[in-house]
Amino acid sequence: MAGRGSRLRPHTLTVPKPLIPIAGKPIVHRLVEDIAGVLDEKIDEIAFVIAEDFGPKVESDLKAIAESLGAKGTIYYQDKPLGTGHAIMCAKESLEGPAVIAYADTLFKADFTLDKEADGVIWVKQVENPEAFGVVNLNQNNEIVDLVEKPQEFVSDLAVIGIYYFKDVAVLKNELQGVLDKKLTRGGEYQINDGIQAMRASGLRFVPGKVDEWMDCGNKNVTVETNGRMLNFLHQEGKDLISKSVKIKNSEITEPCFIGENVELLNAKIGPNVSVGDGTKIENSTIKNSLIQNFSEIKNAKLDNAMIGNHAKFNGEFTQISIGDYSVLE
Structure with missing residues (x-):
C-alpha cells in the first residue's frame, strides 16, 4: 500500500x-x-x-x-x-x-x-x-x-x-x-x-x-460506487450504520447510509448510498450516492456522485464534484 x-x-x-x-x-x-x-x-x-x-x-x-x-x-x-x-x-x-x-x-x-x-x-x-x-x-x-x-x-x-x-x-x-x-x-x-x-x-x-x-x-467515480455497494451489503447484513449521536432537525435519511459520530443534519435529505464522516454538518441540502469525510460543512447543496474530503467547506448548487481536504467552495 x-x-x-x-x-x-x-x-x-x-x-x-x-x-x-x-x-x-x-x-x-x-x-x-x-x-x-x-x-x-x-x-x-x-x-x-x-x-x-x-x-x-x-x-x-x-x-x-x-x-x-x-x-x-x-x-x-x-x-x-x-x-x-x-x-x-x-x-x-x-x-x-x-x-x-x-x-x-x-x-x-x-x-x-x-x-x-x-x-x-x-x-x-x-x-x-x-x-x-x-x-x-x-x-x-x-x-x-x-x-x-x-x-x-x-x-x-x-x-x-x-x-x-x-x-x-x-x-x-x-x-x-x-x-x-x-x-x-x-x-x-x-x-x-x-x-x-x-x-x-x-x-x-x-x-x-x-x-x-x-x-x-x-478513482473518484468507482470509489463512490464501491461505497454505495458496500453500504448495501452491510445494510442487508443488518448492520447498524447510523450513529446514536447524530443530531437531526427537519431532516430525513434514506438507507443505506453510514452516518458518523456527532453529525448534524438540518433541513437535509440524505441517501441512499451516502457515507458521512464524524463531526460533519449538513444544512439545506439533498445528497445521494456520495462519500463525505470528517469535519466538513455542506450547505445549500444538491449532490449526486460526489466525493468530499476532510475539513472541507461546500456551499453551492454543483452536482458532480470531487474536492479534497481543506478545500473551500462557497
Missing part, C-alpha cells in the same frame, strides 16, 4: 488511498477484516508495506488494526515505486510459512475456502473487458497454466483481483530474489507474476479462487 493513489487526487494528497474510508471504515481496514473473516486459520502477523512519509499516526493505526485481530502488526517501507514484486520483497523478513498477499485498494465478497493441496491460490473475477486486466489461463483440471498481463488477444475472462495465497511464501521470496538479482523488470518494475511463473516452472501447482464481488477504489 505504498502508492499514494494519483488517480484519486485530490483526496490522496493528504491521506494515502488505502486509508480513504468506505462506509465509514478505511479501505485497508475493511480488506484486512474481510480476509481474516473468511480464513479458517489464526493470523499471526499482518505486514503493511507503506511509504515512509505516511507518518507515525498512520503506522500506529495500522498496527492497531492488526492487534484488533489478535495479530502482530509490522511496518515495512517501499522507498521507490518499483512494482509489486519489489513491494513484496520489502517485507522479506516476514515471508515465511503460509501467507495471503493483497493489494490494499480492492474490496471483495468471496468464498475463501483454501485448496490445501495447491501450492498457491490466485483469486479471480470474470470480467467483460479482460484486455484491461491481468488474466489467468486454466487447463481442463482447473489449474492455472499462464498469467497474461492485459492480453491483446483473448486468453480468458478471469481477471486477477490482487489477492494471493501461498502455502509457503518463502518459495515466492526465493524466486522474487532471483527476479531482483537478474534485474528482470517490465516497464521498469519488478512484478509478482515473474515470481509466480518461476514457481510454476518448478512444478508447483496454482489454482483459481473465485470472488462473488470485486470492488475497486482506483
Whole structure:
C-alpha cells in the first residue's frame, strides 16, 4: 500500500488511498477484516508495506488494526515505486510459512475456502473487458497454466483481483530474489507474476479462487460506487450504520447510509448510498450516492456522485464534484 493513489487526487494528497474510508471504515481496514473473516486459520502477523512519509499516526493505526485481530502488526517501507514484486520483497523478513498477499485498494465478497493441496491460490473475477486486466489461463483440471498481463488477444475472462495465497511464501521470496538479482523488470518494475511463473516452472501447482464481488477504489467515480455497494451489503447484513449521536432537525435519511459520530443534519435529505464522516454538518441540502469525510460543512447543496474530503467547506448548487481536504467552495 505504498502508492499514494494519483488517480484519486485530490483526496490522496493528504491521506494515502488505502486509508480513504468506505462506509465509514478505511479501505485497508475493511480488506484486512474481510480476509481474516473468511480464513479458517489464526493470523499471526499482518505486514503493511507503506511509504515512509505516511507518518507515525498512520503506522500506529495500522498496527492497531492488526492487534484488533489478535495479530502482530509490522511496518515495512517501499522507498521507490518499483512494482509489486519489489513491494513484496520489502517485507522479506516476514515471508515465511503460509501467507495471503493483497493489494490494499480492492474490496471483495468471496468464498475463501483454501485448496490445501495447491501450492498457491490466485483469486479471480470474470470480467467483460479482460484486455484491461491481468488474466489467468486454466487447463481442463482447473489449474492455472499462464498469467497474461492485459492480453491483446483473448486468453480468458478471469481477471486477477490482487489477492494471493501461498502455502509457503518463502518459495515466492526465493524466486522474487532471483527476479531482483537478474534485474528482470517490465516497464521498469519488478512484478509478482515473474515470481509466480518461476514457481510454476518448478512444478508447483496454482489454482483459481473465485470472488462473488470485486470492488475497486482506483478513482473518484468507482470509489463512490464501491461505497454505495458496500453500504448495501452491510445494510442487508443488518448492520447498524447510523450513529446514536447524530443530531437531526427537519431532516430525513434514506438507507443505506453510514452516518458518523456527532453529525448534524438540518433541513437535509440524505441517501441512499451516502457515507458521512464524524463531526460533519449538513444544512439545506439533498445528497445521494456520495462519500463525505470528517469535519466538513455542506450547505445549500444538491449532490449526486460526489466525493468530499476532510475539513472541507461546500456551499453551492454543483452536482458532480470531487474536492479534497481543506478545500473551500462557497
